[in-house]
Amino acid sequence: MKLRSLLIIFLLAACSPSKPLTAEMKLNSLKAVNLEETLSRKDEVMMAWSLTAFDNRNRLVGVISNGWGVEKMEKNRAVSFTDQAPVLLEIPKNGKVVASLILVEVDDYSRAQQFLSRIRDVNRWIQVPVGFFELGSELLTPLKYVTTALAAAGLGVQLADRLDADDLLGQSSVELRYDTLVKNKTSVVHVPARFSGKHLRDSFAYEVEYDLRLKRMKIKPATQR
Numbered sequence: 001m002k003l004r005s006l007l008i009i010f011l012l013a014a015c016s017p018s019k020p021l022t023a024e025m026k027l028n029s030l031k032a033v034n035l036e037e038t039l040s041r042k043d044e045v046m047m048a049w050s051l052t053a054f055d056n057r058n059r060l061v062g063v064i065s066n067g068w069g070v071e072k073m074e075k076n077r078a079v080s081f082t083d084q085a086p087v088l089l090e091i092p093k094n095g096k097v098v099a100s101l102i103l104v105e106v107d108d109y110s111r112a113q114q115f116l117s118r119i120r121d122v123n124r125w126i127q128v129p130v131g132f133f134e135l136g137s138e139l140l141t142p143l144k145y146v147t148t149a150l151a152a153a154g155l156g157v158q159l160a161d162r163l164d165a166d167d168l169l170g171q172s173s174v175e176l177r178y179d180t181l182v183k184n185k186t187s188v189v190h191v192p193a194r195f196s197g198k199h200l201r202d203s204f205a206y207e208v209e210y211d212l213r214l215k216r217m218k219i220k221p222a223t224q225r
Contacts (some may be wrong), residue, residue: 005048006195010106013110014225015042016185018216019216019217019218020090020091020216020217020218021090021091021181021182021214021215021216022088022089022090022214022215022218022219023051023084023088023089023090023091023099023176023212023213023214023217024086024087024088024178024212024213024214024215025049025051025086025087025088025210025211025212026081026084026086026101026210026211026212026213027047027049027068027081027084027101027113027208027209027210028081028209028210028211029078029079029080029081029102029207029208029209030045030047030073030074030078030079030081030206030207030208031076031077031078031079031206031207031208032074032075032076032077032078032196032205032206033034033075033076033194033196033205033206033207034075034196034203034204035073035074035075035202035204036207041074041075042072042073042074043069043072043073043105043204044069044070044072044073044105044109045069045070045071045073045103045104045105045106045114045169045171045206046068046070046071046100046103046104046112047055047067047068047069047101047102047103047104047208048066048067048068048102048104048116048119048146049065049066049067049100049102049144049146049148049210050063050064050065050066050099050100050146050149050150051063051064051065051087051088051089051097051098051099051100051149052097052098052100052145052148052152053089053090053091053092053095053097054092054095054097054098055092055094055095055130056092056093056094056095059093059130059131059135060126060128060133060135060148060152061092061127061130062090062092062123062125062126062127062221063089063125063126063128063149063152063153064087064088064089064123064124064126064149064153065087065119065122065123065146065149065150065153065203066085066087066119066120066123067115067116067119067120068084068107068116069082069116070106070109070112070113070116071114072215073206076111085147086213087123088125088217088219089125089151089219090125090219090221091176091178091181091214092178094177094178094179094191095178096176096177096178097175097176098145098173098174098175098176099173099174099175099176099191099210099212100142100143100145100146100149100171100172100173101142101146101171101172101173101208101210102143102146102170102171102172103168103169103170103171103195103208104167104168104169105167105168105169105204106131107167112123118155119150119155120152121153121203122150122154123203123209124221124222125219125220125221125222126152126153126154126221126222127222128152128220132152133148133151133152133170135148140174141171142171142172142173143171143194145173149181151164167199169195169197169204169206169209169225170193170194170195170196170197170206170207171195172191172193174189174191176189176211176212176214181214182206185190186214187190187213187214188211188212188213188214189212189213189214190209190211191209191210191211191212192207192208192209192218193207193208193209193210194206194207194208195207195208212213
C-alpha cells in the first residue's frame with residue numbers, strides 16, 4: 001500500500017507543470033576609468049535598469065525597473081553592488097525578456113533624486129495587460145526599453161523628458177529568448193559593458209558589470225496602479 005502511495009505521488013509530481021522560467025538581473029560593479037568633468041574631477045551619476053517581457057507575438061506583457069545614485073564618482077573609483085537586491089521577471093513561454101541598463105551623468109541633483117525615488121516606488125513586477133501599452137518598431141535602444149518600462153509601470157513620463165539636461169554616458173541591452181535558453185540550458189549570462197565617449201573637450205570611460213541568472217521559480221506580480 002505504501003509503495004502504491006509513493007508511486008501516485010511520483011506520478012503526480014511528474015505530471016505537474018514545471019515552475020516558470022524567471023530572469024534575475026543583478027548589478028555587480030561600476031568603475032570610473034575616466035571622467036567627463038575634468039574641471040571638478042567628479043561626475044555625479046545615476047543608473048536605471050529594467051527587465052521587459054514580451055509574449056510570443058512580441059507584445060509587452062510585464063516590466064520591472066530599479067535605479068541607483070546619485071553618486072559622485074572620482075577617477076578609478078569602483079562601486080560594488082553586493083547589497084543591491086536583484087530584479088526578477090518571468091519569461092513568457094516562447095517569448096523573451098530584454099534586460100536594459102543606462103548610465104547618466106546628472107546636472108540637476110535634486111530632480112534626479114526625485115526621479116530615482118519614483119523609480120524605487122515602482123520596484124516590483126508589473127503585469128501589463130495585452131494591448132494596454134502599444135510599442136512601435138523603433139523600440140530598439142536600451143534607453144527606450146528603460147523608458148518604456150518606467151512608463152508602463154505607471155510613472156507616466158519619459159525618462160528623457162524628466163532628465164533633459166543630463167548626459168547619457170552609456171547604455172546596454174541583452175535579449176533573453178525562452179526557446180534559446182531552454183535549448184542551451186543557460187543558467188547565467190555575465191555582461192561586461194564599457195561606456196566611453198567625448199562631450200565637448202572632455203572624454204569619459206566607465207565599466208559596468210551585471211549578471212542575468214535564469215531560475216525556475218514562481219514570483220507574484222503586483223497589480224498595476
